[in-house]
Amino acid sequence: MADTLLSGTREWGEFLVAALYLRLLREQQTAPTAIAEAEALGRDVPRTLDAILDLNLEFLAQPGLHELLAALAWAEGSGMPEELLTHVAGVAPTTSGERQPDSSELLQAARFYIRRNVDRDGTPLYRLFHQGLADRLRERPVLDAATVWQRLLATVRMRNGAKRRWATAEPYLLRHAARHSALAGALGELLEEAEFLVHADPAPLADELYHSERSPLGAVYLTSYGAHHDGAAGQRRDILAVDAARHQQWELAVELSRATLWGIHWTAGRDMPTGLLATLTGHRGKIWDLTALVIQGRSHAVTVVALGPDAVDARCSVRRRY
Numbered sequence: 001m002a003d004t005l006l007s008g009t010r011e012w013g014e015f016l017v018a019a020l021y022l023r024l025l026r027e028q029q030t031a032p033t034a035i036a037e038a039e040a041l042g043r044d045v046p047r048t049l050d051a052i053l054d055l056n057l058e059f060l061a062q063p064g065l066h067e068l069l070a071a072l073a074w075a076e077g078s079g080m081p082e083e084l085l086t087h088v089a090g091v092a093p094t095t096s097g098e099r100q101p102d103s104s105e106l107l108q109a110a111r112f113y114i115r116r117n118v119d120r121d122g123t124p125l126y127r128l129f130h131q132g133l134a135d136r137l138r139e140r141p142v143l144d145a146a147t148v149w150q151r152l153l154a155t156v157r158m159r160n161g162a163k164r165r166w167a168t169a170e171p172y173l174l175r176h177a178a179r180h181s182a183l184a185g186a187l188g189e190l191l192e193e194a195e196f197l198v199h200a201d202p203a204p205l206a207d208e209l210y211h212s213e214r215s216p217l218g219a220v221y222l223t224s225y226g227a228h229h230d231g232a233a234g235q236r237r238d239i240l241a242v243d244a245a246r247h248q249q250w251e252l253a254v255e256l257s258r259a260t261l262w263g264i265h266w267t268a269g270r271d272m273p274t275g276l277l278a279t280l281t282g283h284r285g286k287i288w289d290l291t292a293l294v295i296q297g298r299s300h301a302v303t304v305v306a307l308g309p310d311a312v313d314a315r316c317s318v319r320r321r322y
Contacts, residue, residue, distance in 0.1 A: 001042040016130055020052045021045050023112055024059055049136050060109055064089065066142055068106045069113060072128050073137035074148045076176040077204075078117040079125030082107065084172055088143070088151045119171060149184035152177070166195040167233070175201040178208040191217035194255040198237045202229040220244045220252065242267075 001021070005014045025031075025041065032038040046052045057066055071088040072080070080088070086103045107114065107126065115129040128134045138145075152173060156164045166174070177200065181190040187208070190196055197205075197220075206225050209218040223243045228236040237256055244253035245264040257263050289304040 001045045004043055004045050005047065016132060017046060017049060017052050020049075020056060024052070024056055028059060049132060053133070053136065062106065062109050064106055065109055068103070069110055069128070069133075070137050070140065070142035071148070072110070072114065072126060073134040074143065074145070074180075075125075075127040075134075076179050077125075077127075077172075078119070079115070079127035081119065081123050081125055081170065081172055084152065084155060084170055085126060087155050088148055090147075090151060121171065123171075125172070145180070145183040146185070149180045149186060152180055164193060164195065166193065166199040169199070171201075174199060175204050178205045182208055182212055187212055188215060188217070191215065191221070192252070194240075194252055197221055197240055198233050198256070202236075216247055216249055217252065220247050220249055223247070 001018055005018060032041060046055060057069075067089040068085065071085050074080075074088065075085075082103050085107075089103075089106075113128055113130075113133060114126050117125040117127070119125050128137075153164075156166060156169045156173065159165050169177075177190060177196065178187060181187045202225070206222060206229065209222055212218065220240060220243045223246070224239050228239040231239075238260065241253050241256035241260070241264060244250070244256060245267045248267075253264055285305055287303050287305055291302050293300055293302060
């Protein structure tokens with residue numbers, strides 16, 4: 001097997017392919033009884049990850065398994081909960097009259113490929129154990145980013161058939177909806193939903209906005225990120241409403257202030273830059289010095305502040321880019 005995998009053009013996944021192939025041989029219970037048989041098995045080992053995936057899927061021959069693995073390939077972060085996986089996989093009933101395996105049975109069949117984690121509320125999360133598998137499965141025509149996003153979005157309940165109730169959305173979606181929508185080219189549409197901005201997990205959303213193309217709605221969210229990212233949803237709503245007005249995004253400002261007892265009639269700010277990342281907060285006194293630098297690929301601002309009239313704090317306050 002080693003000779004076959006390392007001969008000719010090398011690919012990055014030799015160890016992964018070998019592990020998957022050995023696992024397949026064990027499942028098939030085809031242990032060789034002679035040296036010639038063992039050598040034949042070694043020569044027949046697939047050279048690519050796609051080939052070994054096809055062999056495994058052919059051997060397992062379970063309806064819906066390929067779709068489930070494709071859904072797992074799109075899982076972000078620590079993984080996707082079973083309920084959302086079922087929606088994303090969109091497994092259709094078989095036409096041969098056979099019983100369609102449920103998601104639990106499919107997860108059990110695919111257990112070799114899966115890494116299991118636990119969400120903050122105790123919900124099990126699932127993702128593929130190797131990023132190479134996810135990359136290969138994403139390239140297959142089983143599921144694309146747009147289909148994944150539409151199926152995830154369909155799980156958010158609607159209010160009066162018009163507005164999505166993001167307050168009741170799955171925690172996974174509140175963390176990763178921005179990433180999924182960006183992959184599908186629909187982040188701009190998502191940012192138009194005021195309730196999503198209020199209830200989304202702040203850190204992943206801000207990170208996506210920072211790396212995505214600058215937009216006026218993204219600038220609204222980032223402007224006072226340091227003030228609202230760790231606050232309650234009601235506090236975030238109020239701050240975002242004010243910032244929407246400051247950026248002249250009046251439709252968003254009106255939508256955000258519907259649930260409040262006050263409204264915004266005018267603002268003094270005009271032409272705020274859409275490339276603004278954030279307003280850093282925390283220092284109450286004079287800042288004596290400031291520099292910008294990159295730490296592990298992330299932008300930071302380092303400031304030196306005064307402890308008193310004649311003293312300067314030698315310890316630098318490292319502020320994240322938000």
